[in-house]
Amino acid sequence: MLPRVKSLDGSFRIVHVSSNIRKENLKKGTLDFEGLVAFLKVYRKFLIQLMKSRPKLVYLPLASGKIGFLRDAVIIWTSAVLRRRIVLHYHGGNFNNFYGKSASWLKKAITISLRLVDTVIVLGQNLGFMFEGLVPKENIRVLYNGIDAEGYKGLQRHPSNSKVTILFMGHLTYPKGFWHLTKAYCRLREKYPNMQFQFAGALPEATGNVAEFLSGSDREDFQNRMGEITEETLRFIKDADQYGATYLGFVTGKAKMDALARADIFVLSSFTEGFPMSVLEAMAAGLPVVVTPVGVLPEILKEGENCLFVKAGDADDLEAKIEILVRDEELRRRMGESNRELAIRELDIKLVAENLVHIFEETVSARG
Numbered sequence: 001m002l003p004r005v006k007s008l009d010g011s012f013r014i015v016h017v018s019s020n021i022r023k024e025n026l027k028k029g030t031l032d033f034e035g036l037v038a039f040l041k042v043y044r045k046f047l048i049q050l051m052k053s054r055p056k057l058v059y060l061p062l063a064s065g066k067i068g069f070l071r072d073a074v075i076i077w078t079s080a081v082l083r084r085r086i087v088l089h090y091h092g093g094n095f096n097n098f099y100g101k102s103a104s105w106l107k108k109a110i111t112i113s114l115r116l117v118d119t120v121i122v123l124g125q126n127l128g129f130m131f132e133g134l135v136p137k138e139n140i141r142v143l144y145n146g147i148d149a150e151g152y153k154g155l156q157r158h159p160s161n162s163k164v165t166i167l168f169m170g171h172l173t174y175p176k177g178f179w180h181l182t183k184a185y186c187r188l189r190e191k192y193p194n195m196q197f198q199f200a201g202a203l204p205e206a207t208g209n210v211a212e213f214l215s216g217s218d219r220e221d222f223q224n225r226m227g228e229i230t231e232e233t234l235r236f237i238k239d240a241d242q243y244g245a246t247y248l249g250f251v252t253g254k255a256k257m258d259a260l261a262r263a264d265i266f267v268l269s270s271f272t273e274g275f276p277m278s279v280l281e282a283m284a285a286g287l288p289v290v291v292t293p294v295g296v297l298p299e300i301l302k303e304g305e306n307c308l309f310v311k312a313g314d315a316d317d318l319e320a321k322i323e324i325l326v327r328d329e330e331l332r333r334r335m336g337e338s339n340r341e342l343a344i345r346e347l348d349i350k351l352v353a354e355n356l357v358h359i360f361e362e363t364v365s366a367r368g
Helices: 033-053 066-081 095-101 104-115 125-131 178-191 208-213 216-238 253-262 277-284 315-327 329-346 349-365
Strands: 057-061 085-089 119-122 140-142 164-169 195-200 245-247 265-268 289-291 307-309
Touching: 033 066, 057 066, 057 349, 066 085, 066 104, 085 349, 095 125, 095 208, 119 125, 119 349, 125 140, 164 178, 164 253, 164 277, 178 195, 178 216, 178 315, 195 253, 208 216, 253 277, 265 277, 265 315, 277 289, 277 329, 289 315, 307 315, 315 329
Parallel strands: 057 085, 085 119, 119 140, 164 195, 164 265, 195 245, 265 289, 289 307
Antiparallel strands: none
């Protein structure tokens, strides 16, 4: 059973100021005049609301990139100077790598900034280590991602009776395991011609930014072969129909629900994650999942009951685990039902919202 927290009585009035200064993914994480002007506009709105609404608490999603963190640091320092409580919410699983690879001056800025924070929220019990030495253990709280499980209750799955469909949703990049999945799928389709592959997400980019989500030999291997890997991935996407595959583009709303309804197996073999929403959506839709044991996933999912775990960067293991589900329709059904029940029972957005309110109330009352 996952931990539950009953919300304390009380209410909050939310004043929202968007801190997202980039609409285009290609420009995120870059410093230029356009970005600086956009940030100053956001910062001005933030200051106006601090003075006008006089909130007791500032809640901020925390970035783990240099430019994003520096933006967040300005918000943190301003809030601290004006004596507001500060709650940071980190939605990833990579902050320790970001800190470890940062220049000494940035490490110092991170350390000082995090000392000003009252509470840091992470996505799972096993992710608190990312802030070890930066945030006191007693100031770290856990909040799982949530989903509108009620909205998935009426989803009518209609997979093909004659084909087994694999679904991938996420950035079509090496760190998300997409390149390895294409290799595993192509080999499997030679044995199972009734297989098909549907995938959705942003196209890959041959940039060094992608390598930030990798470490050790995985990072070195990708950097040495970045152009080759990106070219192969783009070629597969372009010629998808030749492999019995379909590129769905970037899907939301009904298009996403339709893709989930058509699928038999969901796969996300990332090298690093926090708690990927795509996996949660697949669970709520009643799909079995093949995932890597990264982030909060091994804390939430049980091998053989909810998922099959695979080793990151291992196309052979990925092929073998997908094949188990391709061959066993009953196992797919049992896993899917177990995942749907888990999403409804433990990960409904209403429960998550109650727990978040509790964290807010706890933070506000901490210093009396």
